Amino acid sequence: MSACVSAVAAPAWAHGLEPIAVEFRLLGNDAAVEAIAWRRGDEIYAAAETLRALGISASTNQSEPSPLSDIAGLSYRFVEADQAVEITCASACFAHQRVRAADPEMTPLQVGVGGFLNADLVATYADEGGGQVSGAFDLGLFRPGGRGAIAWLMGAEAGALIRLDTAWTFDRPNARQSVRLGDALAPATASGAAFRFAGVQWGTEFAVDPSFVPFPLPTFSGEAAAPSVVDLYINGALQTRQRVDAGPFDLTDTPVIAGGGVAQLVVTDALGRQQNVTAPFYASPSLLRAGLTDFSVAAGATRRNFARASFDYGDAFALGAYRHGVTDWLTAEARLEVSGGASLVGAGLALARPTLGEVNVRVAHSETRLGDGQSLGMGWAWQGARFSFAIDAETTSDDFSRLGQEDTARRRAQGTIGWALGRYGALSLAAASQETTAFERVETWSLGFAPPAGRLGALAINALHVDDGEQAFTTASVTFVRPLGRRGSASTAVQSDADGISVRARAQRATPAEGGWGWRIGAAQGETRRWEAAAALRARAFEARLEAAHAAGADGLRGQFESALVWIDGATMIARPIRDSFALVDVGVAQIGVLHDRRLIGRTDQHGRLLVTGLRSYDQNRLGVSLDDLPIEASIAQDEVAVRTGARSGVRVDFAVAEGRAGEVRIVDENNDALPEGAVLVRDTDLARFPIGGDGRAYLSAVVGISTLVAEAYACRVVVTSQALDEVEPLRCVR
Known part of the structure; x- marks a missing residue:
């Protein structure tokens, strides 16, 4: 009979390699890992998981050990006496780190079951018009997974109720999406306008996840020769501080202001050695992160005469809007509208670069019964700490039409420029021109200057010129605002226009958030005299304000009262x-x-x-x-x-x-010796802790019924009742 011997076959890569148990030491990083290594002659081989445990770059798909000499930037020596491999690693051999500068932890979403009814009542009286009462009402319902709303207005005429919105919304925070049934608002995009409608809408809703920033945040890269602290400065101000291990790193999701700026990374190791890295950046909320999609799909009927009629709807329509982050610096969008004999298709591109700023281009083509139309627009903007500008222009053909816009401007152009002048203040200039399909043209120019006013307050000088082709007017004003305490302010303004010079003065104090009174008084002297006074009260169950004014020999009063009936989880x-x-x-x-x-x-x-x-x-x-x-x-x-x-x-x-009783007790052990000062008693019912002072005395609070106190480090227990607080005898702590 033959003998059979079974053995586990060694993998092919193990032939000629000698396994040894060693300690891998990463010099300069205080990192050490005990693991199996392999040796062939003077060459040492290590498994990928061992290298990753040391922070050294290694392939995640590699199944066989690697010779250490093949790793770029790595040198080593084998210490026979210690059975150790001492490794010296340059930054190139370390694994690349991605460190998030901001990673807020969010608690789980909690929504009760209930509703509320808001009431906003307004009463007015004027010498010429008499008295009127109007109001607005808002009913809200909510439960986990959805919420509903019904809103309506009450006009000045008796019984004149006008419905505003009726809708039920399903939010999906994990997907950053929302579904809405009923009245809704179609989104505005570069090639399409926002408009009200009734129907169904499904799309992206970034607002349900406030911790998420949809636009690309700059990533700053650097290298650390040893474990270090990285300080990030944006335009000279410290924004975040993070710890990194040795090796190359990327600092992502850094909190920055919108626009352009300069970032400085300061890398400091344990010995205080520093290295600085400076890089420009540009952050634009108009863009989407690479790979991120923002979409909206809607269908229904357009809403007409909102706030004037309850059920006035137009043609049926369907809409699709889509935006996608192609890269972190380029976002593309498309839009399609179809409605009763009319349609629109549009597209746009937006990009942002540190040396260029923001640029956008959009085009659209519409078809209606009256003919075809086109629209072309583009814009360029730069927003910086000391200088900003923005220009935007759009032209459309006569027959171009968008849903939600009955009178589309044929040509429109606008531009703004702003300078931060340091100790000299700030200067701004704006201009706009618009021509409608009726060939009506309006041009507007404005100039603003805010010189420094120090601790006295804020000073603003403004000028405005408007020309609509038939008449033109120019105004200039100087306004000074001074704070009065935490919630108050006083302001004075002098204005000059075609009617002469007028002076206005006002003082006010806002109502406190926790409740209380606020007020406002003001007066104006010019072509007409005017004075006004107002008082506001924020109470626990309502908010109210009363205003009085006198102008041109007539008096007026206005009172407003707002409150809500709330019910939630059985409470009203x-x-x-x-x-x-x-x-x-x-x-x-x-x-x-x-x-x-x-x-x-x-x-x-x-x-x-x-x-x-x-x-x-x-x-x-x-x-x-x-x-x-x-x-x-x-x-x-x-x-x-x-x-x-x-x-x-x-x-x-x-x-x-x-709530319960409170008092002092004396605690002794089984030998009637007082428990030592510094010992701590822990109550079993709520884990409350009570330190013991001199002579074994402890002050107990919230004593209700019967509870057990455990003396830490003494392994004894004492039973306490509320009646024990009245007893003179000490309480015994038994094992």
Whole structure:
């Protein structure tokens, strides 16, 4: 009988290689990895995963070890006595790093179930016209996954109600998309206009992800010979600081201002050695990141006489708009409109370069029953820290037509120039010319100068000239604004025009965010005399303002009242008008200060609740409570939470405030010896910590019912009840 011997066959690359267990040491980086190496003569081979663990560039698809001598920029020596491989690596052999300058962590989206009804009532009275009452109403409904809205106006005539919008919206934050059913607004693009319609719309919605920047942010590259700190300066101001390992790196998603500028990278290693890299950049919100797509598809009927008629719709239509980032410096777009005997197709390109600025070109062709038409436009802009300019021109043929634009300008041109003059202030010049299909032409010129005014305030000098072909007028003004405290300001303006010289003065104070009074007073002297006064109140459940004015011998009054009925997750209350997102904060204790982004926004009512309005939809909002307002016997698990909710939606935020008794107790061990000073007791119910002072005494708060305290580092427990706070005898901590 023959004997059979089985063995695992070695891979082909292992023939002639001797496996050895070594320690790889990367000199200068304090990096070491214990791994299997292979040796053939004086050559050392290492696996790809070993190289990557050291931060050395290695192919992710490589299955066999590489000879170290084949890696560019790497030298090594084998220390036989230590069974170690000491590696010296130039920057070329390190793996390329991509470091994000900004990577915010977003909390999960939270949306409650509920709704709100906004009411905005306005009453006016004038000597000549008498009194009138009008209003606007806005009903919003929301739940996880969608939200609805119905808005209407109440005219001055009794019973005159006009519907504005009716829609249900499904937002998809993870896909940065939105679907809307009902009344909507078609997007404006380079070759098409925005217009109102009723139907269905699906498209990109970057607003549902505020942490994402859709336009390309500059990437700055550098090299570090050793682990270092990288400081990024934009136009001389520090923007971010990041740590990098040795080797080449790319700093991506850097926060920069729109326009052109100069970036400086300062790389500092542990020994304080620095290297500087300077590079120009240009960031344009008109572009999309490479590979990113922005689209919108809509179909329905165009809306006519918005805010004047409830159900006045025009022809049916279908629309598609598409933008795509071809590269980080070039974005292309296309648009197609089809509507009842009319159609439009358009295209455009936009590019931005540090040495050129922004350039855009767009073309469009339309076909209607009246004929075909074309449109051609282009623009060029540069926005810098000290100098900016923008020019844009568009020409169209007589029969060109766009959805949403009944009177398209035949020719239009405009330009602006701005200079930052340093200690001399700032200067701006603007000009515009437009000619309509009716051959009406309007030209406008404006000049602005803002000299420095120091701590006194702000000074502005402006001039305006308008010529419509039939008549022309020119005005010039000087305005000075001085701040008054945190929320107030006073201004004075002198204006000269064809009617003579007029002088205006105004002082005002804004209502505080947490609630309170605001006011405004003003007067003008010129061709006519005018004075005005206004008071505003922001209360817990409403906002109100009253205005009075006198001009040309006539008096007028205007009063406005805004409030909202809100219901969310079973709770109903009256609150300030809901204009975006909101949160119902429930503390459970009355008169506790509530903070929004660490700024006092109001105090809880008698039920311990406060409706916080003005949250940024889909963005991270920090809500907290003022610990100084809590009773001393109360405890709270956390005094601040991060909240993120949808547009025109609400969320309920409960702060677990536990009320109970508070008092001092004395803790002893099983030998009746006081627990030493510095020991810490941890409560099992809420993990609250209580330090022990002299003679084993500890002050306990929020004691409710029965709980157990564990003495850290002493492995003993003490049972505490609210009645124990009244006892004279010490509490025993037993094992």
